[in-house]
Amino acid sequence: MKSNLSIDSLGKAFRSALSKGLIGEEDTAMIFLDLSFLEERIRHLQSLFPSSSLHAIATKANPLLKILKFMLPLGAGAEVASVGELKLALKAGYPPEKIVFDSPVKTMQDLEFALLAGVHINADSLAELDRIALLKEKIHSSGTAGIRINPQVGVGSILESSVAGEYSKFGVPIRTGKEELKSAFLRYEWLTGVHLHVGSQGCSMELLLEGIRVLYEFAEEINTITGTRRINIFDIGGGFPISYDSSIEPPSMEEYAGEIKKRFPSLFTNHYSLFTEFGRWVHVNTGWTVSRVEYVKRDPGINTAMIHVGADLFLRECLNPKAWQHEYTLFDINGIQKQGKDVHPYNLAGPLCFSGDILARDVKLPAAEEGDYLVIHDTGGYTFSMWSRYNSRLMPKVMGYIGKDDQFMILKDRESFEHLMTEWI
Numbered sequence: 001m002k003s004n005l006s007i008d009s010l011g012k013a014f015r016s017a018l019s020k021g022l023i024g025e026e027d028t029a030m031i032f033l034d035l036s037f038l039e040e041r042i043r044h045l046q047s048l049f050p051s052s053s054l055h056a057i058a059t060k061a062n063p064l065l066k067i068l069k070f071m072l073p074l075g076a077g078a079e080v081a082s083v084g085e086l087k088l089a090l091k092a093g094y095p096p097e098k099i100v101f102d103s104p105v106k107t108m109q110d111l112e113f114a115l116l117a118g119v120h121i122n123a124d125s126l127a128e129l130d131r132i133a134l135l136k137e138k139i140h141s142s143g144t145a146g147i148r149i150n151p152q153v154g155v156g157s158i159l160e161s162s163v164a165g166e167y168s169k170f171g172v173p174i175r176t177g178k179e180e181l182k183s184a185f186l187r188y189e190w191l192t193g194v195h196l197h198v199g200s201q202g203c204s205m206e207l208l209l210e211g212i213r214v215l216y217e218f219a220e221e222i223n224t225i226t227g228t229r230r231i232n233i234f235d236i237g238g239g240f241p242i243s244y245d246s247s248i249e250p251p252s253m254e255e256y257a258g259e260i261k262k263r264f265p266s267l268f269t270n271h272y273s274l275f276t277e278f279g280r281w282v283h284v285n286t287g288w289t290v291s292r293v294e295y296v297k298r299d300p301g302i303n304t305a306m307i308h309v310g311a312d313l314f315l316r317e318c319l320n321p322k323a324w325q326h327e328y329t330l331f332d333i334n335g336i337q338k339q340g341k342d343v344h345p346y347n348l349a350g351p352l353c354f355s356g357d358i359l360a361r362d363v364k365l366p367a368a369e370e371g372d373y374l375v376i377h378d379t380g381g382y383t384f385s386m387w388s389r390y391n392s393r394l395m396p397k398v399m400g401y402i403g404k405d406d407q408f409m410i411l412k413d414r415e416s417f418e419h420l421m422t423e424w425i
């Protein structure tokens with residue numbers, strides 16, 4: 001399984017898009033998603049875990065309706081983190097049993113909607129569990145339910161995306177909450193699942209496995225106490241890290257699945273239905289973003305390339321640049337890669353009106369000129385799904401690409417000013 005798309009393949013797709021006239025003057029930035037690569041990722045995942053597993057792909061990474069529809073016939077499920085995402089998954093045609101509803105703040109109405117829809121709900125707290133119990137007295141639901149438990153195994157290298165430290169706003173902490181968790185499982189017969197998520201990027205495979213170990217032991221203990229396989233849904237969450245640097249080999253999903261099977265064998269038998277919630281691993285490497293270089297500000301110290309995407313598309317990168325770094329390639333106006341030893345440091349500045357809107361600093365690039373195109377690699381997830389409306393800029397077009405057929409399709413049109421007018425009234 002390849003880790004990143006090569007510059008050659010991106011360049012080829014970009015030149016093809018240019019020659020087909022798909023990049024208009026008003027397309028100052030565009031996002032491309034390689035659909036063949038996306039399919040490869042999903043099929044690879046399915047080949048590594050038991051065939052009965054539910055791979056509920058994290059919708060928050062890429063919520064495009066056409067992408068949800070593309071993944072459905074491949075056998076994917078959907079992890080949703082809000083009622084909005086839940087409605088999107090239903091609209092895309094996902095059957096309720098393939099939807100996993102996680103959210104840290106579900107209202108009574110949210111829970112009622114999810115119960116009526118019949119999806120799997122992961123309660124985030126014991127209080128939420130009690131709300132589900134109340135609703136279950138009047139609503140018959142075909143859906144299942146689990147509880148999110150914080151295994152408290154520690155944080156990864158990015159604090160903001162680590163959620164299994166001693167303290168986390170998510171889930172019930174295993175150490176202080178264990179007795180209450182046990183009594184919840186004894187009280188609520190319909191509670192049949194456990195759920196964990198250790199973090200997103202920055203967490204080592206060993207940390208993820210340690211989180212699974214803590215919940216595995218808990219689940220086996222409950223099943224021994226109840227004398228049944230009361231816990232039969234085991235949701236390992238997502239968080240598998242990828243590489244944003246093509247020279248660094250990322251951890252292997254194959255090894256991860258192999259380790260889970262070796263260390264927690266029952267998860268690979270019919271004792272448990274295994275759920276996964278990968279988002280980043282499925283989506284991020286499949287996408288890239290192209291922005292026109294509108295101006296180049298030259299300075300004795302550092303040059304600044306003024307581009308059309310910044311903190312609106314790359315929120316995390318601008319706010320925490322040390323943790324989130326991409327690779328960049330410069331193409332000329334005809335889509336030919338600019339190369340050569342004569343490289344200069346550039347700051348890549350976005351279009352927004354605040355000083356923190358710098359996508360990256362001190363990036364070594366060949367001489368950049370107005371009209372060049374900057375490619376930002378590995379942007380297929382957690383980019384447009386985190387789009388910011390600040391400064392009322394229009395969200396770029398998202399294009400799907402199938403390399404073997406040299407075929408493009410619009411997944412989401414460039415936003416229009418007409419649409420914008422409906423946003424602020």
Ligand SMILES: Cc1ncc(COP(=O)(O)O)c(C=O)c1O
Pocket residue numbers: 058061079102197199200201237238239240277278279280281
């Ligand atoms: C509960 C839950 N599941 C799954 C994911 C997806 O994580 P990743 O995209 O890193 O696989 C997240 C991400 O924040 C999450 O919070």
